Amino acid sequence: MLVMKFGGTSVGDAACFVQVANIVARYLDRQPVIVVSAMSGVTNTLLALARQAQTGDTSVTSAPVAELLASHQAVIRDAINSERERSAVSHDLAAYSRDLVSILTGICLVREATGRSLDAVASFGEKMSATLLAGVLRDRGHKAQAISAEDLIITDDNHGQAVPLIPISNRRIARHIPRLVEKGIIPVITGFIARSTSGSTTTLSRGGSDFSASLIGAALKAEEIWIWTDVDGVMTADPRLVAQAHPLEALSYAEAAELSYFGAKVLHPKTIAPALGKGIPVWIKNTFNPDFPGTLIAASRPSANSGNTVKSITSMANMSLVTVQGSGMIGVPGIAARVFAAVATTGANVMMISQSSSEYNICFIVGKSHSDKVVVALRSEFARELRAGDISDIWTQDVAVLAAVGEGMRGTPGVAGRLFGALGRDGINVIAIAQGSSELNISLVVEESQRVAALRCIHKEFLG
Known part of the structure; x- marks a missing residue:
C-alpha cells in the first residue's frame, strides 16, 4: 500500500x-x-x-x-x-x-x-x-x-x-x-x-x-x-526568505527530524517517528508539479547531496531567550533542575539550552507567547536567591533561532569556524550557541531583526 x-x-x-x-x-x-x-x-x-x-x-x-x-x-x-x-x-x-x-x-x-x-x-x-x-x-x-x-x-x-x-x-x-x-x-x-x-x-x-x-x-x-x-520537496532554506533556495534530493530521518523541529514548514515535527520505527521511506512531493521527484527521507544516510556538510538551514521567529544569571549559581548542584522544573509548570516547550562553563548563567529558548509566564515562574522559584543576591537577574529578550543541519558536519573540521566567520564578516552578532555531540546540527541565537540576514549569510556560505 x-x-x-x-x-x-x-x-x-x-x-x-x-x-x-x-x-x-x-x-x-x-x-x-x-x-x-x-x-x-x-x-x-x-x-x-x-x-x-x-x-x-x-x-x-x-x-x-x-x-x-x-x-x-x-x-x-x-x-x-x-x-x-x-x-x-x-x-x-x-x-x-x-x-x-x-x-x-x-x-x-x-x-x-x-x-x-x-x-x-x-x-x-x-x-x-x-x-x-x-x-x-x-x-x-x-x-x-x-x-x-x-x-x-x-x-x-x-x-x-x-x-x-x-x-x-x-x-x-x-x-x-x-x-x-x-x-x-x-x-x-x-x-x-x-x-x-x-x-x-x-x-x-x-x-x-x-x-x-x-x-x-x-x-x-x-x-x-x-x-x-505546494513545494518541490524539502528546501535548503525557506524560499520566501532566500531566493537561492533549492530542493534537496534526499535526507536522512535524523536530518529531517532536526529540520522539522527547528521550524521547517514542510513537515510536522512528529511525522518522522512512526515511519522511522518501521523503516518506511517518506517522500515530500509537489501537488502542482507532480512529475518532479521531490525529496526522499530514508533511514540510512542517503548518498544524494552528501557532498554538502550543511544540507539545509532553517529558522524560527517569535522566540524569547530567557537568562538566569548570578554568582550564587556557580558550583551549586540542582540549579538547572530547579530552572526547568519551574518552566515545566508553565507548559512552555524549551527549544534550546546554552550554559557557560563557569555556571554563572544559564539561558534557554521558549516561544515568545510563553516568556512572561516563564519569568514569573522562575522569579517565584528563585525568590530567596534573588533577595539574597545569589541570582542577580532573570530576564528575556526577543530573538530568532537558526539551525544549520547536515550529517556531513559530523567529523568535518572547520564547519563551525566557517559558519561563525561568515556571520562575523556580515556584522551579525551571535548571542548563544548550542551543538549536540551528534554534530548533526549547529543552533544559534541572533537578534530577531537579524534573522533573515543570518539565514541568507549561512546559505550563501555553504549552499551558494
Missing part, C-alpha cells in the same frame, strides 16, 4: 481537488490510502468562529457557517459532474453544517470554548474535505470512501495536542483499512483528528495531518508515505 497525504493548499479549491484526484488515479496499482487536510484556511476559520461564539455572539451560527458551507459547495459544483454524486456529497456536507451549528450554539450558551469544544469544531474541516475528495474520486469512476480517523486513531484526553495510543490505534487501522483496499476501495481518511479513550474528538496539534499519515502508514506497513504539499 501507498499512503498519500494531501495538505490544505493541495485541496484549496475545486481545481486542486481535481488535480489531487488525477494524481491518485496515477497510482491505483499501488493501492493508495489517502489522508487529507482541511481546505486551506478552513481550520483557522473554524477556531475563530468558536472563539467568537464564546463571547455569546449567536451570529456565528448563521452567516459565517453558511459561507463556510458555500465554499465547499463550490467544489461540488465545479469538480463533480454527476447529479447523483453532487446530491450525496451535498447531503453529507449539510449534515456536518448542522452539527457545527449545534456545537457553536452550545458554546454561545455557556460562553466557554473548552479544549474539547475547540477540537470538536476544528474537526469539521477535515471531515468536509475528506467527503469532498471521496466524492470527486467517485465521480471519476473510482470506488472511494470517506473515513473519519476518529474511528482509527485513539488518543489520550490532551485536547489540542493529543498523544496517540499506538497499540490500539494500530489494531484499528490494520483491521479496517486493508479490508477496504482489498475490495478496490480508496480510503480517504481525515488527517489531524482522532478520538480519545473517553470518546471525545481530539486533535494531534496544528499541522498534524502529516503525523496522521505517518501513523497510518506505519500501522499498515506501507511501502512508502508521500506527503504532497
Whole structure:
C-alpha cells in the first residue's frame, strides 16, 4: 500500500481537488490510502468562529457557517459532474453544517470554548474535505470512501495536542483499512483528528495531518508515505526568505527530524517517528508539479547531496531567550533542575539550552507567547536567591533561532569556524550557541531583526 497525504493548499479549491484526484488515479496499482487536510484556511476559520461564539455572539451560527458551507459547495459544483454524486456529497456536507451549528450554539450558551469544544469544531474541516475528495474520486469512476480517523486513531484526553495510543490505534487501522483496499476501495481518511479513550474528538496539534499519515502508514506497513504539499520537496532554506533556495534530493530521518523541529514548514515535527520505527521511506512531493521527484527521507544516510556538510538551514521567529544569571549559581548542584522544573509548570516547550562553563548563567529558548509566564515562574522559584543576591537577574529578550543541519558536519573540521566567520564578516552578532555531540546540527541565537540576514549569510556560505 501507498499512503498519500494531501495538505490544505493541495485541496484549496475545486481545481486542486481535481488535480489531487488525477494524481491518485496515477497510482491505483499501488493501492493508495489517502489522508487529507482541511481546505486551506478552513481550520483557522473554524477556531475563530468558536472563539467568537464564546463571547455569546449567536451570529456565528448563521452567516459565517453558511459561507463556510458555500465554499465547499463550490467544489461540488465545479469538480463533480454527476447529479447523483453532487446530491450525496451535498447531503453529507449539510449534515456536518448542522452539527457545527449545534456545537457553536452550545458554546454561545455557556460562553466557554473548552479544549474539547475547540477540537470538536476544528474537526469539521477535515471531515468536509475528506467527503469532498471521496466524492470527486467517485465521480471519476473510482470506488472511494470517506473515513473519519476518529474511528482509527485513539488518543489520550490532551485536547489540542493529543498523544496517540499506538497499540490500539494500530489494531484499528490494520483491521479496517486493508479490508477496504482489498475490495478496490480508496480510503480517504481525515488527517489531524482522532478520538480519545473517553470518546471525545481530539486533535494531534496544528499541522498534524502529516503525523496522521505517518501513523497510518506505519500501522499498515506501507511501502512508502508521500506527503504532497505546494513545494518541490524539502528546501535548503525557506524560499520566501532566500531566493537561492533549492530542493534537496534526499535526507536522512535524523536530518529531517532536526529540520522539522527547528521550524521547517514542510513537515510536522512528529511525522518522522512512526515511519522511522518501521523503516518506511517518506517522500515530500509537489501537488502542482507532480512529475518532479521531490525529496526522499530514508533511514540510512542517503548518498544524494552528501557532498554538502550543511544540507539545509532553517529558522524560527517569535522566540524569547530567557537568562538566569548570578554568582550564587556557580558550583551549586540542582540549579538547572530547579530552572526547568519551574518552566515545566508553565507548559512552555524549551527549544534550546546554552550554559557557560563557569555556571554563572544559564539561558534557554521558549516561544515568545510563553516568556512572561516563564519569568514569573522562575522569579517565584528563585525568590530567596534573588533577595539574597545569589541570582542577580532573570530576564528575556526577543530573538530568532537558526539551525544549520547536515550529517556531513559530523567529523568535518572547520564547519563551525566557517559558519561563525561568515556571520562575523556580515556584522551579525551571535548571542548563544548550542551543538549536540551528534554534530548533526549547529543552533544559534541572533537578534530577531537579524534573522533573515543570518539565514541568507549561512546559505550563501555553504549552499551558494
